[in-house]
Amino acid sequence: MERQMSATQARVNFGEVLRYVSTEQHIVIVKHAGKPHAVVIGFDDYQDYKEYQQMKLDQQQLKLEATLRQAQRARAQTRMELAGKTLPDIAETIRQMREERDAQLDQALGLCR
DSSP states (O other): OEEEEEHHHHHHTHHHHHHHHHHSOOEEEEEETTEEEEEEOOHHHHHHHHHHHHHHHHHHHHHHHHHHHHHHHHHHHHHHHTTTOOOOOHHHHHHHHHHHHHHHHHHHHHHHO
């Protein structure tokens, strides 16, 4: 269960707030000018939160490492497949693709006339 109070109420009743979050393990949302600004939680809840955050970071790290390994395998495979081969000039490849595209456009426009 959570409880909401103004910053002034939280300051005036700080001992009660501490008791509420530590013994009853509830949450206090502290508002300022009617908007939530802070959350007071018990230490056990904080520890759980930290563990959860660390678990998420660990999972992200594992995903990143798996992605990196996959990229490294793909790179190694590409190197093996290209061993001894020279790649075509990229500028020439782009020029040829543009010529093919232009020819297709000319053909399509000729059909539409």
